[in-house]
Amino acid sequence: MKYYKTFFIAIVASLSTVSCTNPTASTSSFSSKISTEAVTAVTDAAVKWQIKHYNTVDAHRRWKRTNDVNWADAIFLTAAYEWALHRNDSATIYFVDSIMQLNDYRLPMGVHVYHADNIIVSMLYADMYEHTGDRRFLHQPVERLEFIMNHPSKCTLYSNDNDPTYYYKQRWSWCDALYMAPQVFARYASICNNPQMLSFMDAEYHSTTDYLYSKQFHLYWRDSNYFDKHEANGNPVFWGRGNGWVTAGLAKMIPYLPDNFKPKEWYIAHFKEMMQTIVTLQAPQGHWGVSMLDLEAYPTPEMSSTAFFCYALWWGINSNILDEATYLPHAVKAWQAIVRSVHADGMLGSVQAVGEKPEAITADMTEVYGPAAMYYAAQQILIYIENKDTMQ
Numbered sequence: 001m002k003y004y005k006t007f008f009i010a011i012v013a014s015l016s017t018v019s020c021t022n023p024t025a026s027t028s029s030f031s032s033k034i035s036t037e038a039v040t041a042v043t044d045a046a047v048k049w050q051i052k053h054y055n056t057v058d059a060h061r062r063w064k065r066t067n068d069v070n071w072a073d074a075i076f077l078t079a080a081y082e083w084a085l086h087r088n089d090s091a092t093i094y095f096v097d098s099i100m101q102l103n104d105y106r107l108p109m110g111v112h113v114y115h116a117d118n119i120i121v122s123m124l125y126a127d128m129y130e131h132t133g134d135r136r137f138l139h140q141p142v143e144r145l146e147f148i149m150n151h152p153s154k155c156t157l158y159s160n161d162n163d164p165t166y167y168y169k170q171r172w173s174w175c176d177a178l179y180m181a182p183q184v185f186a187r188y189a190s191i192c193n194n195p196q197m198l199s200f201m202d203a204e205y206h207s208t209t210d211y212l213y214s215k216q217f218h219l220y221w222r223d224s225n226y227f228d229k230h231e232a233n234g235n236p237v238f239w240g241r242g243n244g245w246v247t248a249g250l251a252k253m254i255p256y257l258p259d260n261f262k263p264k265e266w267y268i269a270h271f272k273e274m275m276q277t278i279v280t281l282q283a284p285q286g287h288w289g290v291s292m293l294d295l296e297a298y299p300t301p302e303m304s305s306t307a308f309f310c311y312a313l314w315w316g317i318n319s320n321i322l323d324e325a326t327y328l329p330h331a332v333k334a335w336q337a338i339v340r341s342v343h344a345d346g347m348l349g350s351v352q353a354v355g356e357k358p359e360a361i362t363a364d365m366t367e368v369y370g371p372a373a374m375y376y377a378a379q380q381i382l383i384y385i386e387n388k389d390t391m392q
Helices: 006-014 036-052 054-060 071-087 090-102 122-132 135-150 182-192 195-212 240-256 264-281 303-318 324-340 369-390
Strands: none
Touching: 036 054, 036 071, 036 090, 036 369, 071 090, 071 122, 071 369, 090 122, 122 135, 122 182, 135 182, 135 195, 182 195, 182 240, 240 264, 240 303, 240 369, 264 303, 264 324, 303 324, 303 369, 324 369
């Protein structure tokens, strides 16, 4: 492998001792070096562990899997499929395809037709279509998106937790939805050459942002239930993974926005504004906490938020949206924090369970969206390394 640019070497060398100062350092046997070999080794191990334990993950869940097209598993399967395509890993591609075949390549059904969580699996079907050329993968997603767009819900964005039917989730009334839905509409607008999907997405995205985004803190409240809640230190409650969903969702969506789509510049500026704040909230050891503005309330590093922010950082650098000199140190430290949380057997620990607010975690906790975010970050690191090599 060719040598990296002097600047890159200096940055990585200056951060090489970070793990030694981590008060919650794990016994991870993987190297956190920013190299193709090291990044590939730890990520492959994480993929293999998650696939091996895919059918037993329910034992540790508060909620139980009813199908494999639910949002959490869909996010993992999509990330695993994309990592496998990047690695030319036919075994993992076969695993994902076999799982989806058992589920008839469908979307979640039932009364929640509008629910953003129920369409994120469409990203996997888009990948499968582009990999195979089989348009049958697109039929259900296109039908669902066109129905939502042509019959928009008229409910408000107020989150009424006393509503057992989740009627309020017919709109993107919680910040996680900005990962689940907008990237799907943007990608299928491109696939279907349907600019109306972009217009619908843009209007809904701005409605959610106007409602949940704090112009003071440049972070999203999880939903309207948190407008007046505070942590022990008096700061507002801004959930780590919730904001990770948003920034990762922007990183996934922006590449599908055509250059002649006027609002694209707003999304880029919005991403930059959030990332400018988010790096100031990174712990010295490289991770982010369960609660963005009160690390002491939940001192254990949280890896789903950290992995999503890590992905967003590396993507932003690779896309020339984030200044490399400013953001690369944060991106490197974030990856090092992730690697420290990978157990010797490949399990990514310190991942908060399914929820909607900051909650205590331990190093032995994991969930499928944590390693999924790790896979996306790893891909961006490999792209960064490949770009550096080609410049020599």
